[in-house]
Amino acid sequence: MSNADHDATEPVTGEAVSRLQRTEESIKRLGRKLPAPAKQAIRSVIGPCYRLAKRQLRPILGSIKGRRKRPSATLYDQWVHEFDTLTDKDRRLIRAHINRLGYKPLISIVMPAYETPAGLLERSIDSVRAQLYPNWELCVADDASPSPHVSAILARASENDPRIKWTRRATNGHISAASNSALELATGEFVALMDHDDLLPEHALYEVAVSLNDNPSLDMIYSDEDQIDQEGRRMTPYFKTAWNPTLILAHNMVSHLGVYRRTLLQRVGGFREGFEGSQDYDVSLRCADATKPDRIHHIPAVLYHWRRKYGVASFSESNLKQCSEAALQAVSEHLQRNNEVATVAADQKLPQWIRVRRAVPQPAPLVSLSVPTRDQADLLAMCADGSLHRTDYPTFELLIVDHQSVSPDTIRLLAELRRDPRVRILRFEGPFNYSAINNMAVKSARGSIIGLINNDIDVINRDWLSEMVSIAVLPGVGAVGAKLLYPDGRLQHGGVVLGVGGVANHFNVGLGRHDVGYFGRNLLASDVSAVTGACLVVRKSVFDEVGGLNEEDLPVAFNDVDLCLKILAKGYRNVWTPHAELYHYESASRGAEDTPAKAARFRREVDYMQQTWSAALAHDQFYSDNLTIAMVNPFGLAFPPRRRKPWMR
Known part of the structure; x- marks a missing residue:
């Protein structure tokens, strides 16, 4: 996470552009008033320098003009800049903390890939390679992409970094099958789930490792997340609650970033075909049922940037009805596993999310x-x-x-x-x-x-x-x-x-x-x-x-x-x-x-x-230390956040 990412989203007023334009116009007006011999002398001396400077400035001016069209800075831009942008000092402290960790588990990042635009796939891989925590492996399954560039990028990445493993499926099996193929490559004690075009901030796996050092018995870990556009501008942060057995039935609050103990993930059977688009949701519910609430942990930090509004549409974006039906089925089966009598349907006001209606026991208690x-x-x-x-x-x-x-x-x-x-x-x-x-x-x-x-x-x-x-x-x-x-x-x-x-x-x-x-x-x-x-x-x-x-x-x-x-x-x-x-x-x-x-x-x-x-x-576990406790602005951003970063403890 660099300052460059933030700076690219800062608003730029028209002042710089208009000042340059006014200077050029002033020079032209002055030239029109000079005698012809003076104009010729000035052109011969200054002209070449002026034309060279103008050629060099043209790209800059074009960039500034383009930046003028971007929306003004938001409070989240400011929050990211002040509280969620790593400095070189932060990186030094994180590396020093990593050296002191007594437990450094291997974390396998599982990534299904299909027809990913080259630039997006490369940036996703680069974000993994940039992790400050070094004990990771990236396990990618190309789901028989028709375009050859996907396999070419994965092969090149694997050659450059032995921590990157990949396989190409013979046939397209969709995201659940591809996720299972990637999972088969994993040897880490823990598995992190990542989409093929999203980004991890450089301290993501470090934060996971710190949580596991604080509590090695954890089976599930999840973090806050936000969205990122093609300019690298971050938006729409989701600061989540601690494990919330009620809210998880309404929507998938675990992904992203979701991390699972690999033996638990394998014990529940990995990703189920037929749940495509909600396969992560189904996995989180089945893993939660197979462990205990005190072994599920939330990290109150944005450790995942979800690509939105550019590139190819994700499976869930392209197949909303199928994803919704899979989510309803996942929640329904979760309730059945827990012997809860209830009906499950799309929420009337939020149809992309879920309403659970439970039955009153019979006879009804007084x-x-x-x-x-x-x-x-x-x-x-x-x-x-x-x-x-x-x-x-x-x-x-x-x-x-x-x-x-x-x-x-x-x-x-x-x-x-x-x-x-x-x-x-x-x-x-x-x-x-x-x-x-x-x-x-x-x-x-x-x-x-x-x-x-x-x-x-x-x-x-x-x-x-x-x-x-x-x-x-x-x-x-x-x-x-x-x-x-x-x-x-x-x-x-x-x-x-x-x-x-x-x-x-x-x-x-x-x-x-x-x-x-x-x-x-x-x-x-x-x-x-x-x-x-x-x-x-x-x-x-x-x-x-x-x-x-x-x-x-x-x-x-x-x-x-x-x-x-x-x-x-x-x-x-x-x-x-x-x-x-x-x-x-x-x-x-x-x-x-x-x-x-x-x-x-x-x-x-x-x-x-x-x-x-x-x-x-x-610390209200069902709110967030990244959100304000000012009475006038519920769910507003906290300036500053109340969470103490682990490398500053």
């Missing part, structure tokens, strides 16, 4: 919905109506915890609601304590599933509770959160990101209901660190196991985040689903934090969270 309230009869009536009459889940009880209501309207409403056999009214005395109120309700709950519901929640889609319960009952799942919208349709809650504002805040606040968000994160279900207690579903056994909500230290704020972090600490996963949609009028009944006493209490709660969960708040 759900106890806890709704704290105080006066505000109109809000409670709305919430109760949505739960009782606009929810299609068959078996639930509504536990309304009345915190000393005095309004006549509320008293009458509670009396009416009490007549419904699904409703129980509980009375809570004393100062407002959200944690204590809900803990009391959970102790009275008859259901095996608990739902924490604010009284300012209103139902949008009738299957919201079925969606949440179908996830909450999965082994290993803790809390499940919903997609909450402001009354005007903007997003209020899309999961919780840690570290924002010193403790935590919601993902994507203010985004449109149907906006895609960062790589689909507003429309795709995902594991998250925490979800809001305004609408949270969890198994009662899990709630009890972690001790419920913290009544002593977190009576009002952050008790839901604390609950979710305790759930994570016990080894469960927390999941946010966009397919359970509700309106949230956000603390309409409790009011604002607008008194000195409330401000002091809030400060104590912040201090408790920062002292208790400092490590988690410093």
Whole structure:
């Protein structure tokens, strides 16, 4: 990764070009005013030098004029320049670190090739040869390309570097068969997957080796990625989460760069024919099923540049329907291997990605919905109506915890609601304590599933509770959160990101209901660190196991985040689903934090969270240290990134 790559994408104003043009015009105007003998003398002396200089400047001027047409510099251009461009000092430190590594596994880069344009294939090979980590081999299978240049380039590369192996298939078998042919050449302990026209930054394999030194038991490693155009300009970075068993079912978040222990890859059978275009996705799911989550590792660095918008179209770009069908089949078989009852289909809003619909167990488990309230009869009536009459889940009880209501309207409403056999009214005395109120309700709950519901929640889609319960009952799942919208349709809650504002805040606040968000994160279900207690579903056994909500230290704020972090600490996963949609009028009944006493209490709660969960708040595994924790710009780039580069440790 050189400065030249970045400089080529920097915007160039018309100033340099226009200055040269103005100088030339000024000289011509001056010449027109001179007497003829003077003009002739000047031409004889200056003319040859001028013509020579003009010939030499013409290519430069043409280059500058061409560069003027390029788009202006983006924030990502600046980010790459400042934080992701290696200097000579970086290279020295990396080489020194490599020398100190106690474990230097051979990494086999597996590359299927077919009819690759000569320049692209050569640049891909060059990017491998430029790796700072030297213990690699490149294994390429030419899938019977009709054009002779592919084999010629591979033969020449192999002659120049013995670490490059290649074979030519007798017949064209497409990408899965070609990948298997390349895999047969591999002897490394680990296998990295690379397309025939993409690029690796020079520190890619070094970062993989560092991760393996930190944890030699790893079976799968994947990194962040971006795209690169024909001018070498990088764009569209995908900064990924840690291993995310929910998000991986929506799209292939592993490739690129994906690295696998070779014995694992061979044990699962390599690449399956019939899954062309999604063969990497299928491999990642089968390998994940054959190992354990703690042996899957994400490197939060861009270690792969995916060619886009030039050259020949990739198989997946040319065969979208076939690739989509293969992806659906890969996810469906993954669910079957894990004994999950679900249907798989293209997402309605993002048809290139996947929606998994799970079935609620039969018989459906009883759900106890806890709704704290105080006066505000109109809000409670709305919430109760949505739960009782606009929810299609068959078996639930509504536990309304009345915190000393005095309004006549509320008293009458509670009396009416009490007549419904699904409703129980509980009375809570004393100062407002959200944690204590809900803990009391959970102790009275008859259901095996608990739902924490604010009284300012209103139902949008009738299957919201079925969606949440179908996830909450999965082994290993803790809390499940919903997609909450402001009354005007903007997003209020899309999961919780840690570290924002010193403790935590919601993902994507203010985004449109149907906006895609960062790589689909507003429309795709995902594991998250925490979800809001305004609408949270969890198994009662899990709630009890972690001790419920913290009544002593977190009576009002952050008790839901604390609950979710305790759930994570016990080894469960927390999941946010966009397919359970509700309106949230956000603390309409409790009011604002607008008194000195409330401000002091809030400060104590912040201090408790920062002292208790400092490590988690410093690094949200389901966000990225390359993305900002500024509240105003979710999923914006971090200036600077919070990740410490391994060669600078």
